[in-house]
Amino acid sequence: MSTVRTVSATSAVLIARTCRAEWSRLWTVRSTWVFVGVTGFVVVGFAALLGAEASGPSGPPADATAWDAGRTTTMFALFGVLALSALATTADHTTGGIVPTLQWTPRRTVLLVARTTVVAATTTAVGVVLVTAASLVVLSFVPEVGAPIGEGVETLAAAGFVLAAGAALAVGLGLVTRSTAGALVSVVGLVLVLPFLLAQLSVRHDWLVDVAAALPGSSALFLVFGEGPSDDMTTSSARTTFTLWAVAALVAGGLRLLRSDADR
Amino acid sequence: MISVRGLTKRYGGVRAVDDLTFDVVPGKVTGFLGPNGAGRSTTMRVVMGLDRPTAGTATVGGRRYDEIAAPLREVGALLDADAMHPGRTGRAHLRLAALSNGIPRTRVDDVIDQVGLGPAARRRVKGYSLGMRQRLGIAAALLGDPRVLLFDEPMNGLDLDGVRWIRELLRGFAAEGRAVLVSSHLMSEVQMIADRVVVIGRGRLIADADVDDVLRGLGGPRVRVRTTCASDLERALADHAAVERTGPDELEVTGLDTAAVGDAAHAAGVPLHHLAEVEHSLERAYLSLTAGSADHQGRPTAASAGDGR
Ligand SMILES: Nc1ncnc2c1ncn2[C@@H]1O[C@H](COP(=O)(O)OP(=O)(O)OP(=O)(O)O)[C@@H](O)[C@H]1O
Ligand SMILES: [Mg+2]
Numbered sequence: 001m002s003t004v005r006t007v008s009a010t011s012a013v014l015i016a017r018t019c020r021a022e023w024s025r026l027w028t029v030r031s032t033w034v035f036v037g038v039t040g041f042v043v044v045g046f047a048a049l050l051g052a053e054a055s056g057p058s059g060p061p062a063d064a065t066a067w068d069a070g071r072t073t074t075m076f077a078l079f080g081v082l083a084l085s086a087l088a089t090t091a092d093h094t095t096g097g098i099v100p101t102l103q104w105t106p107r108r109t110v111l112l113v114a115r116t117t118v119v120a121a122t123t124t125a126v127g128v129v130l131v132t133a134a135s136l137v138v139l140s141f142v143p144e145v146g147a148p149i150g151e152g153v154e155t156l157a158a159a160g161f162v163l164a165a166g167a168a169l170a171v172g173l174g175l176v177t178r179s180t181a182g183a184l185v186s187v188v189g190l191v192l193v194l195p196f197l198l199a200q201l202s203v204r205h206d207w208l209v210d211v212a213a214a215l216p217g218s219s220a221l222f223l224v225f226g227e228g229p230s231d232d233m234t235t236s237s238a239r240t241t242f243t244l245w246a247v248a249a250l251v252a253g254g255l256r257l258l259r260s261d262a263d264r
Numbered sequence: 265m266i267s268v269r270g271l272t273k274r275y276g277g278v279r280a281v282d283d284l285t286f287d288v289v290p291g292k293v294t295g296f297l298g299p300n301g302a303g304r305s306t307t308m309r310v311v312m313g314l315d316r317p318t319a320g321t322a323t324v325g326g327r328r329y330d331e332i333a334a335p336l337r338e339v340g341a342l343l344d345a346d347a348m349h350p351g352r353t354g355r356a357h358l359r360l361a362a363l364s365n366g367i368p369r370t371r372v373d374d375v376i377d378q379v380g381l382g383p384a385a386r387r388r389v390k391g392y393s394l395g396m397r398q399r400l401g402i403a404a405a406l407l408g409d410p411r412v413l414l415f416d417e418p419m420n421g422l423d424l425d426g427v428r429w430i431r432e433l434l435r436g437f438a439a440e441g442r443a444v445l446v447s448s449h450l451m452s453e454v455q456m457i458a459d460r461v462v463v464i465g466r467g468r469l470i471a472d473a474d475v476d477d478v479l480r481g482l483g484g485p486r487v488r489v490r491t492t493c494a495s496d497l498e499r500a501l502a503d504h505a506a507v508e509r510t511g512p513d514e515l516e517v518t519g520l521d522t523a524a525v526g527d528a529a530h531a532a533g534v535p536l537h538h539l540a541e542v543e544h545s546l547e548r549a550y551l552s553l554t555a556g557s558a559d560h561q562g563r564p565t566a567a568s569a570g571d572g573r
Contacts, residue, residue, distance in 0.1 A: 013366075014333055021364035028356040029349060096347030099314060100357070100404065103341060104364040106313045106330035261315040 011110070018105050018114035025101075026088055026122060035087065039080025040130055043073045047134035051141025059142075066147040067155040070135035074159040074224050075192075077127040078166055082191060084126075085167040086183035088119045089174030098262045108258045112175075116250060120167040127163040128156060162220045165242040166191055169216060172249025175257050190245070191217040199229050216245040265290050265412050265443035266311060270320035273306050273467075280306040282467035283320070288445045290411070293438045295458030295475070296447035297550055303467040304447040305343070308416050312341055324412055336365040340405030341414040345397040345421070350390040354381055354400045357389060361404050375403040380429070394421030402430075413437055415446045419453060431457050451550050463550065487517045487525045490538035500532035501525070516542065 026032050047069045054060035061068075092098040105111045135155075139147050169191070174183040195217035198208050212218055213230035219242035222228035223235065266288035273281040281303040288294045296304050309315040311322040313329035321328070324339050332338055348357060358372045376385045379399040389397065398421055405413060415434075419427050434457050437444050448454050454461060454475075461478055463471040471478060490513050491497055498515060501507050505519035517525050522541055529536050 010333060017364055017366055021360050024356070024360055024363055028353075028360070029351040031351065091349060095349045095351075096344065097349040099344055099347035100361065102314055103312055103343075103404075104336060104361050106332065106335055108330070259316075261309075 014107070014110055015114060018110050019118050021105070022114045022118035023122070026118065029091065031087060031091075032084065035080060035084040036126055039077060039084070039126070040133075042080070043076050043130040043134050044137055046073055046076060047137040048141070051138040054138065054142045054145070060145050064145050065151060066135040066139035066142075066145055067151050069138035070131045070152075070155050070159065071224050073134040074127075074131050074162065075220075077130045077159070078163060078220065079188070079192060080130075081123045081127045081163045082166050082170045082187050083184060085119050085123045085170035086174045086187055087180055088123075089115065089171045090178060090180045090183050093178035093263065094180055102262050112254050112257050116168065116171050116254075119171050120164060123167045124160060124164040127167075128160050131159045132156060158223045161239065162223050162242070165216070165246045166220065168246035169242075169249045172246065172251075172253040175253025176249065178256075178263060190215060191220060193217075195221060195229065214241060216242045219245075265325055266414075266445060267323045267326075268307065268311065268320070269322070271307065271310060271317055271322055272319040273303070273310055273315060274318045279467055281310070281464075284464065284467065284469055285320075286462045286469060286472045288412075288443050288462075289460075290443045291438055291441045292459040293434050293444045293446060293457050295454035295461040296445055296464075297451065297454060297461055298447075298464040298470075301466075302464045304464065305416055306467075307464075308341070308343055308414055308445075308447065311414065312339075312343060314343075334365045334367075334408070336361060336367060336404075336408030336410065338408070338410050339412045339414070340408060340410040341416075342398070342401035342405045342418055343414070343416045345394065345401045348389055348397070348400075351388060353388050354385040354392070354396075354403075357400065358385075358404055358407060361407050365408055367408055371407055371409075375406045378406060379403040395423060395426055398422055398426075402433075410442070412443045413445070415444075417447055417449065419448060427453070485518075485521045486542040487520060487522050488514065488538065488540055488542050489517065489525055489529070489536055490514045491529070491534050491536050493534045496532060497529055497534045500528055500534070504528070513537070 050069050050072070054064070092101050101111065102108070105114075135147060135152070139145065166187070170183065170187045173187050174180075177183045177186065195212055195215050198212035198215070201208050209230050213228060213233055218228050218230075218233070219238035222233050222238040223242070228238070268284055268286050271281050271284040272279070284303070284307060296307075298304050306315065307322075310317050311324065311329060323329075324332070329335060329339065352360075355372060355376065358375065359369065361367070362369055362372050376382070379402050381396065381399050381403060384392065384396055385400075389400065392400065398418060402415070402418065405415070413434075418430050422430060431453070434444050434446060438459065446454075446457070458475055460474055461471065462469070488510070489497065490511075492513055494509065494513055494515055498507050498509065501515075501517055501520070504524075505517050508516045508518070510516050520528070522539055526536065526539055529539075
């Protein structure tokens with residue numbers, strides 16, 4: 001009994017320490033700041049353009065609220081979140097930093113949990129803050145559109161889910177590929193490119209619709225905008241699909257981290 | 265302290281380490297020698313839990329490295345000075361190490377001073393010379409004041425002062441009762457700092473012995489004599505020792521000390537012009553041990569092949 005408590009206490013301490021180290025590992029390299037800065041600039045800048053247009057002579061679209069800007073910019077934020085999550089995960093493997101990392105944290109399960117949690121939670125939080133900021137920027141341009149609380153909660157919850165699942169998928173693919181280019185191409189392809197490409201082709205091939213609907217990017221589109229390549233999609237099917245992708249990538253990446261040699 | 269037992273590591277078809285068994289004991293510096301590709305780095309990577317052994321075990325203080333919760337307090341290692349994120353400052357690198365092992369932050373400044381990194385610690389690793397990266401890696405190894413230390417070719421890239429500093433550092437650690445394993449290409453260095461040597465070739469153990477024993481293993485004292493009557497002396501000594509003609513007027517005698525050779529010469533009525541013991545070097549022992557087990561042997565250049573040695 002007391003042994004069990006000691007053991008779990010030490011692993012809790014260990015995980016907490018490792019999370020703090022991962023947090024510090026994330027913010028002590030310049031590229032993190034650059035990614036956050038650039039994504040913030042694009043998201044908030046785009047919102048400012050939307051706001052400026054809405055405050056012009058033609059006015060805001062009918063029924064528009066400030067959260068429409070949040071939904072639109074979620075896709076921009078998603079790109080930044082995917083890229084930063086992938087880069088933060090692969091950096092250790094591409095620079096050789098994995099050698100000291102594993103010397104300091106040789107329990108790979110602990111590293112896996114801490115890295116996934118810290119990277120995904122941080123990038124998701126950054127994304128949600130930016131999406132919120134974008135909505136508020138539009139609201140400041142055209143206060144008359146309003147920002148209903150209920151819709152805000154829904155929008156931010158959907159954005160949060162999409163960003164978190166995307167970040168987890170990016171971390172998983174980063175651990176699988178151990179290469180920044182590989183992780184970026186695969187995650188951006190799956191989430192942002194393929195669904196659109198397939199949507200173009202699916203006019204001629206019905207089965208492509210099913211393939212497109214099974215991609216995580218289609219789930220993202222459906223959850224944020226309520227539209228998808230297939231009419232059969234529902235919120236829960238989209239959530240399940242995206243979650244399965246993220247979990248599968250994390251399992252594959254986790255196994256690679258746990259089982260194989262620390263390449264350098 | 266470090267125990268390697270029947271360790272085998274294969275990378276695809278390459279047997280980098282092959283059924284290797286040895287110990288690294290506290291209070292001594294153990295030199296880890298072998299030609300290029302012998303498997304020294306691989307052995308250290310397996311000890312540090314970076315690579316999984318194909319067979320056998322490697323433990324530190326009776327435990328696998330990856331079972332130790334705060335390993336920096338028990339084991340410090342410098343494996344590959346290039347293997348670190350170039351975008352972080354030296355200090356940030358060390359802070360990460362301290363954070364992840366629950367080591368107080370003040371230690372970071374202590375080790376920065378100890379390795380002489382100074383103000384460079386505030387710069388990004390990208391701009392470090394190899395010697396500075398070595399010092400940073402050593403600083404990280406010392407951070408937790410561990411009882412066991414592993415260094416893979418720590419003198420690489422260090423200037424003369426740096427080499428001297430490392431030499432004293434390692435001797436000092438052993439004197440404090442720590443277990444030190446250091447791999448090196450510099451045989452003369454190992455001879456200077458190591459109490460024991462573990463020599464491997466093609467992943468297999470060639471020798472695991474005290475430095476003194478290895479030197480003695482070369483066949484006892486070796487004496488060089490010069491005399492105009494070399495042939496007479498050669499005959500007189502032939503029954504007592506191994507005698508080698510190294511020049512028209514010069515012999516090298518293995519197995520007798522200078523006094524015995526001098527007495528024999530006197531008895532045979534041979535005048536001596538020179539009589540001295542030849543220092544054994546570990547280099548020589550090492551070369552004779554590893555001859556035939558080097559994977560990568562350079563072809564002699566035309567000049568050195570033709571110089572008649
Ligand atoms: N990741 C790897 N994949 C494939 N082969 C490897 C790998 N690491 C090492 N090897 C091979 O294993 C053998 C031992 O390599 P190792 O680096 O351990 O040698 P070493 O004794 O440290 O030599 P060096 O003096 O070159 O540092 C070499 O033949 C090397 O090519
Ligand atoms: Mg090596």
